[in-house]
Amino acid sequence: MIQSCLYKLLKQGHFAYELLLTKDYKEAQEALELFRFYEGITPFVLPEMRFVYGDDLSAFREEFLESLSVLRLFYATKSPKILISPISSVLYALPKAEILQSFELEQSATYKMLELQKRLLEYGYECVEVVELEGEVSFRGEIIDIFMPHCESPYRIVFFDDEVESIRAFDIHTQMSNPNEIAKLDIVPALFCLNEKQNKDMQENVAQSDFDGFYKDIASFGFWFLGENAHFLPLSLKTILSPESLQEAQESYSLNAMEQAIDLQILQKLPSLSVEQGYSDIVFVPKNIQSMLQAHTKRQITIITHNDIKLKAFDIDVKSFENVKIKHSIAVVNLITPSELILSLNTFAPKAKHKKPTLKLNEIAQGEYVVHSDYGVGIFQGMRQAQVAGVVRDFIEIAYQGEDKLLLPVENLNMIDRYVADSGQIPILDRLGKGSFAKLKQKVRAKLLEIANGIIELTAKRNLLQGVKIDTSNPQLLHFQSTCGFTLTKDQERSIQEIYADLSSGKVMDRLLSGDVGFGKTEVAMNAMYATILSGFQAMMIVPTTLLSAQHFHSLQTRLAAHNTRIARCDRFLKASEKKKLFEALQNGEIQVVVGTHALLGARFKNLGLIVVDEEHKFGVKQKEKIKELSANTHLLSMSATPIPRTLNMALSQIKSLSSLQIPPMARIPVRTFIKKSNDALLKEIILREIRRGGQVFYIHNNIASIEKRAKELQNLLPQIKIAILHSQVDNAKSEQIMLDFANNAYNVLLCTSIVESGIHLPNANTIIIARADRFGIADLHQLRGRVGRGDKQGFCYFLLEDMQEITPEAKKRLSALEKNSYLGSGENLAYYDLEIRGGGNLLGEAQSGHIKNIGYGLYLRMLEECINYLSGKGNMTQAQCDLKLSLNAYLNPTLIASDTLRLELYRRLSLCKDLSEVSEIESEIFDRFGKLDDVSEAFIELIRIKVLANALNLKQIMHYGQNITFTFMDNTKQSIQAPSKDWDDVCESIMNFLRENLKKQNGVKNGV
Known part of the structure; x- marks a missing residue:
């Protein structure tokens, strides 16, 4: 009804309202479409924000940043304008225009780098290593990457001393910048533009508050301490309400003194703009519009279309109607008045979904289990630089049984995988030098050849x-x-x-x-x-x-x-x-x-x-x-x-x-995630809120020994609720019955371990509580959160902690990332990676858990791929790995790439390169993201190029000392050459020439030349 009401008001020609309050976002969207059609008044829409006083806004990050951007644009617009807002979004005082101001950066202008960095942090930007999300900034030497709220892409600003040399947009997926230069860039605040004193005062107020949050910072709670920098919009703007929102407005605004802002005279007029007056919204537009046009020959008809192609699709012959005019617009307005008929051929565009960052950060953390394809299961001890035989290189340190340690050159990082097995099993560490892992691999390979052969034979039979x-x-x-x-x-x-x-x-x-x-x-x-x-x-x-x-x-x-x-x-x-x-x-x-x-x-x-x-x-x-x-x-x-x-x-x-x-349905709403300190009052509030909206709750308590006790505690806390208990020691028939009863709403809460089935769709369970969340891995948390919000209903996930202060910094960082983003960058990739690996295990349909436990899913599936490729005639049983013994300092310089995490990620990607074009792409990326490569970094890139060609040639080893270079083949035959000098450039060129010539010969033989 909102479009017809507004349209009559607009037609009366005295529309003087700056704020329109609607019942919800859907109604706000309908109003927006009407203003798009009418033109002359610029509309702005605030997203729906249903937080309550004291909430940690990290969980509402996306909508909150969008609302600040919308407000900024609304304040800056001088022409006739209107702000359309769901009532829930203006219940609290919103920032004034003064603290949403921007400033400009210009190419060739000079700025003091330290002052600029300080200003960006005061503007609420979060400093990170890799910019992937709105509101983030990264400082790397003379390069600043910044992702401003409500921008399609982030920007890379390159300085030469204090002068801005380059401003370009870049892609979050590849981290590569667009070649087109930008002359000026308007830097808007990520949150608020406060001066140093305001920032300090707000931070002190946040720190001293009783609010419960993971990080007690301005981004999480600053909104509640804006004070004189904020105002209630209905008090400062001439306000009108949609008829549908009147009741909700009266209920909501009783929370504060905002009802005085509602213009009651306008409210009394609005109900008169109804169907009886001949104004009506058309809910359903028939596909055969031609017949509708014929039925309304006495009305002036306007057909709205984004382009004329749609006219052909609907088979409309406009020329046969004198009363029809075409309006080109993206608006979706369908209404009828005593003299007009307005029809739109457009449909509502789905709310733009954020693209998930796909840049894979290497998530192997220190202390995690890894599997080396030759030496087996060890513990990742981090990256370290060492001098071996007079040259400096970077190595990965892996601890094995006893005091054994392996230093793996970073160019061979492709030889290790994260250790993943069913139900997070803890593996037995292997011992170096015993050859037991090689025997184990042989046993697994024999079994995998059988499986691969079985798949191939079965497929061949069915094809006949x-x-x-x-x-x-x-x-x-x-x-x-x-x-x-x-x-x-x-x-x-x-x-x-x-x-x-x-x-x-x-x-x-x-x-x-x-x-x-x-x-x-x-x-x-x-x-x-x-x-x-x-x-x-x-x-x-x-x-x-x-x-x-x-x-x-x-x-x-x-x-x-x-x-x-x-x-x-x-x-x-x-x-x-x-x-x-x-x-x-x-x-x-x-x-x-x-x-x-x-x-x-x-x-x-x-x-x-x-x-x-x-x-x-x-x-x-x-x-x-x-x-x-x-x-x-x-x-x-x-x-x-x-x-x-x-x-x-x-x-x-x-x-x-x-x-x-792999594409989720459009209706899927991101799950709202909170990190809270566990207490009875909070539990009561969470569970009752879900029950009040007719839903059910998963409560994850990952300890079978104390699960019954927890059930009694919950029952004492909430005597009226029905609780079911489920864990791995409940027999299959009973487990199935419990899940069936839960699906049929026989229980309000399912108290269970992390056993919750991943293949079951329970659309009515949309709140999940995970107790002691810091004890779970990021992949498990991401997977558990995925149990709720599977339909078109908002899902809620609560990570509960016993003590906010006692968890590790790493756990804090990961939980915070999960709270802020339902779509997450590297974390989601990791969760998906684990899911994929388990999917591969399921595919085999064999009792392979023993083998998988011994060598991990990653290596197991890699070997299965090798077996399938080998039996299909597409490759070798094992991929050759050339041992490079080259006397040169070669590593990605920490002065160029300061972050160990980023260097590790680049090392891994370079180690996985199969051809020279991939190496060149990564080299260009390093130049783009971090600046000009120094000598040791360039030497490492050359080392990777040599490795790629050496592996393609199936070489066993390349050794170099002085001018002498020796190549050892897999059959242990050797060939030696001499470089023109000891200079590394000459040595490198000689090695590359040798490899290229031999590859030409090898390829010539393969092609029958």
């Missing part, structure tokens, strides 16, 4: 089988897709087309569809099922648990029943007599789609065309054999909730059909 041919060109399939109620992601569309190609090929399909819970695997599978049904065949879905069976049955009923499909369900809740009737109906062809657990495996079908298996790795051996028998001549689609590692995906795609869903 004739399968039922499914018609995937039926127009009804497009209609089915259009009725899903949401827009399919690109990954979903691609996966559906890949499956259709298999089903219609005449060969038997065997495809794996992987993707996280809630990414839409079931919707993709239902498209395959519907195609099968339309071709006259039956489809079945087999799942490992009764809960999954219930969830899938509900999804299938919701989507397929509307298309005249007969659906049934088979699990342990089916009586024997009902099961018998179901099996008869399947054999007679009366049932078209059936979903069930292993209870379904004894069924016979009239004409089964497709089997969908969800989470196959969770079935027992006998059940897997039965599934194999059933699918021998039938199309098979397997679904997995854990993603397949990208590299393994490439190796497997040569022999197996794979589709993956």
Whole structure:
């Protein structure tokens, strides 16, 4: 109703309001569209901010920074303007224009570097090593990287002494700058522009406050201490409320004295702008607009379109109507008045989602377990510089059993992986020099060759089988897709087309569809099922648990029943007599789609065309054999909730059909994350708030010994709530029943260990409490947080700590990163990396846990890739690693790249380079991000180039002393050359020339030259 109300007011020609309060963000967005259409008044929209007094604003960082940017632009605009705001966003005093001022940086102008750095920190920027998020700044010598709020990309400012030499935007994903120079840059505050005294006073007020927070700083709590620098907007601007927001305004504003700002005369007028007066919002615009135009020939019609292509798409012949005019705008306005009809062909643009930073920081921290591909499991002790044989180099120190230590040259960092195994198992350290790890690897490789061979043979056999041919060109399939109620992601569309190609090929399909819970695997599978049904065949879905069976049955009923499909369900809740009737109906062809657990495996079908298996790795051996028998001549689609590692995906795609869903659905709302000190009052508030909105709570208590005691404490605290307990010592049948009851709302709180199933969708549980969060790894925390907020409802995650002061600085840093960002940069990559690795383990479907425990998932999957590539004729069993014994100082200089973390990350990326172009790209990046490379850094880059060519040539060792250079091949034959001088440039050129010549010869032999 808001658009029609505002439109009448605007048409009256005396609109003099600067602030419009709406019920929520959706209503604010509708109002924004009306002002876009009307023009003449510049609209600004504040994001919805539902925090309460004293909240730590780190959890609301994104919306808070956006609101400050919107306010700044609103204050700066002199022409007619209006600020549109959800009521929740103006409940508290907001910053005045004076403390949101910006300043300008200009190319060729001079600035004192130390003063500029100090000013940026006073402006609320957070100093970090790598800029990835809004409000961050990085200082590296004469380079400043800054990411201002509400900017599409960050900027890199390069100084020459005190003069600004260059200003360019750069990409957060690659960290490479755009070549286009910028003459001037307006630097806006990340938070507030306060002077030194104001900053100091605010920091003291924050520190002395009773507010509970992880970091008691200005970014977290400064907003509550703005004092005279803030004002209540409704008191300073002429305000109008939408009719829908009136009641909420009266309730909300009773919290303070703001009701005096509401213009009651305008409020009384607003209800008169209603449907009775002939003004009405059009809720639904029909696809056949032509007929609507014909029905309103007496009204002046305006059609809003972003471009004329949409007119063709809607098949509108404008020339045949005298009363129709076209307005080019991005606005979405649909309303009818006594004399006008306004129709928009545009749709609401989804709120722009932040791109996740994809730059992978190396997350191997000191003290973590790593696996060296030759020496086995050790403990990462950090990076150290050492002088060996007269030359200075950087090494990675790894501790093994006893006092054994390995110094690994940084150019060989590709030989180590983080140690990851199921349920965070602690590995046994290997002993150097015993050769036991080499034997273990041989044993694992033999088993992996069997697995790889089995995959290849099975795929080859299925490729020879004739399968039922499914018609995937039926127009009804497009209609089915259009009725899903949401827009399919690109990954979903691609996966559906890949499956259709298999089903219609005449060969038997065997495809794996992987993707996280809630990414839409079931919707993709239902498209395959519907195609099968339309071709006259039956489809079945087999799942490992009764809960999954219930969830899938509900999804299938919701989507397929509307298309005249007969659906049934088979699990342990089916009586024997009902099961018998179901099996008869399947054999007679009366049932078209059936979903069930292993209870379904004894069924016979009239004409089964497709089997969908969800989470196959969770079935027992006998059940897997039965599934194999059933699918021998039938199309098979397997679904997995854990993603397949990208590299393994490439190796497997040569022999197996794979589709993956990596794009989350658009409706997904980021989970709001808080770090709090645990106390009874807080727990009560968290749990009751979720129950009040009709939801449920996960409470993670990762200690089986004390879980019963914790349950009693919670019950005493909240006697009215129902609590279920779940952990690994509860037997399978009971666990399944508990999860089923929880899904059916029989319990308010599920008190459990971190066992919570990752493959189960519980859309009603949207608050998770994680006790003693500092004892979890970042990947585990990220995964646990992912249990909530899976639908279109706001999810809340609480990391609870016993004592804020006693946790390690590393844990503090990681928890803080998780709190600030639901999308996180390196942390999410790490969580995804762990998830991927586990997905690869699940894919194997073998009892391989012993081998995986010994060598870790990372090395295990790398070896599997090698085996698959070897058996497919695409590569060697092992990748050669040349030992470089070169007498030169070569390392990335700490004076160039001060951060150990960043140097370690660059070392790792350089060690993984497979060709010279990759090395050159990273060299350009270092120059761009850190400045001109010095001699030792350039020497290290040359060392990597030599390593890349030496590995391609399958060399065992390169040794250099003075002018003499010796190359040792894998068969231990040697070849020596002499450089023109002892100078490193001459030595390097001689080595590179030798390698290039030999590679030419090798490639010539391969190509039959």
